[in-house]
Amino acid sequence: MTATEPRSTTAHHDMVIVGAGLSGVGAAYRLQQQHPERSYTILEARDAIGGTWDLFRYPGVRSDSDMYTLGYPFKPWTSAQMIGSGAEIREYIEQTARENGIDRHIQFGTKVERAEWSSDDQRWTLTVTHQGQQHHVTTSFLYLCSGYYSYDQPYDAQLPGIDAFRGTVVHPQFWPEDLDYRGKKVVVVGSGATAVTVVPAMADGGAAHVTMLQRTPTYLTVLPSEDPIARIVGKRLPPKVADKINRAKSIAGNSLLYQMSRRRPQKVRQLLRGILEKSGVDAKTLDEHFTPSYEPWDQRLCLVPDGDFFRGMKEGKVDVVTDLIDTFVPEGIRLRSGKTLQADIVVTATGLALEIAGGIELSVDGERVDPATRWLYRGLMLSGVPNAAICFGYINASWTLRADLSSKYVCRLLQHMDQHGYGVAMPVAQPDIEQRPMIDLSSGYVSRSAHLLPRAGATGPWRVRNNYALDRATMSVADLTRQMQFTARRHAKAPTPA
16 A cells, blocks of 8 residues: 545544554554444554554564464454564555555555644644645544654664774664675674564575674573464364454463463573473573573563574574674674674664654643653553543553553543533543553663653552453443543534433
């Protein structure tokens, strides 16, 4: 799909969804199903559907969680391959949009710069840019589904002396289509999901040798890319039934591992070590590179499908170095240990730059809104900000699980407002909320950006739980009026019957 001219940019929409990735398309589906009478548009800054899966094009790009839970509950992922490639996920999102007519509501190449709420008008006015021209869009409800990181500016790790390197430096977020790494020595700086993906992909793609350079050891685990149980149930049961079984199995397994990591971390340490030993990793390598000082799930656990990373190590095409960078030199990277890593290409997989609300400048009645000073209500609304929601996914499970719960909650809220003739719904924080971290991880991209995140509480609707089973059980029946301030609709629209 390619860019289209913005349609009805001066018209009013009942809802504006920002972002046409997994979250935005899923939100549009829920709105169409539960509120078919409502008008909406999706404003997408890029020229295609897909969000993250359209942006990232580095070698081997894939999901870092299973597709039975990363996919939509209303559209079964029918492949036995539970790890989806970037292209497969992109096609899956596009197909969902086409099949449900959602694609006709998307305005591509349309970036939202500002969103200004007027209590007098009970609506948002959005300033958007398309092809260098500014326009305005108004809406009664704003739903921000643009993810949690900057698409335009990755994290700059300030690697010392990098300008002295005479080779090629690449960031995975902006991978050059014409980069030829065949026969080249590559160093990948970083050890997160991107690094663990790109290292074996480049080794298999013809690189002479690929080194993953990490500052400290990292937990990795291995899963088969194809689920044998999913293959069996897929052959014997209808797609929707098979999908429910696959989803339930994945949710239960992921939740069990996370809860065990929190309650019995030593057992999980032993489990992860055993998995890597079965993949052929020797004790010395395990101790040096894959036995961190932190506990499992203090940072996100990286997945190695079919053990491809370790297969590359066995074949001598991949190695891991745990050391600190002293400085870049013309021929590569000199380490604190004194060793120099020779490189033709350096990939800086050093992480994302967190960005809340898509970097949109928010204001309410002329007062600038800083999300970091607001409390997060039920994981999706900001205190003191009317008729707006921000879609946040899970950090310990598939993003889409919470995203879909959030979209269904928004639809419930809209129905409640219609039934009672309300035009405005705004969370109101009490003065005695006990604060907790919004994201309970020590990962670098979280710790260095914690000051940008909204505040989360310890109890009640301000608590952010990373527990899908509990959220699923409570979000559908949660009290919509608790610490929520409603205002009657000022424009003519009769309340709908309950």
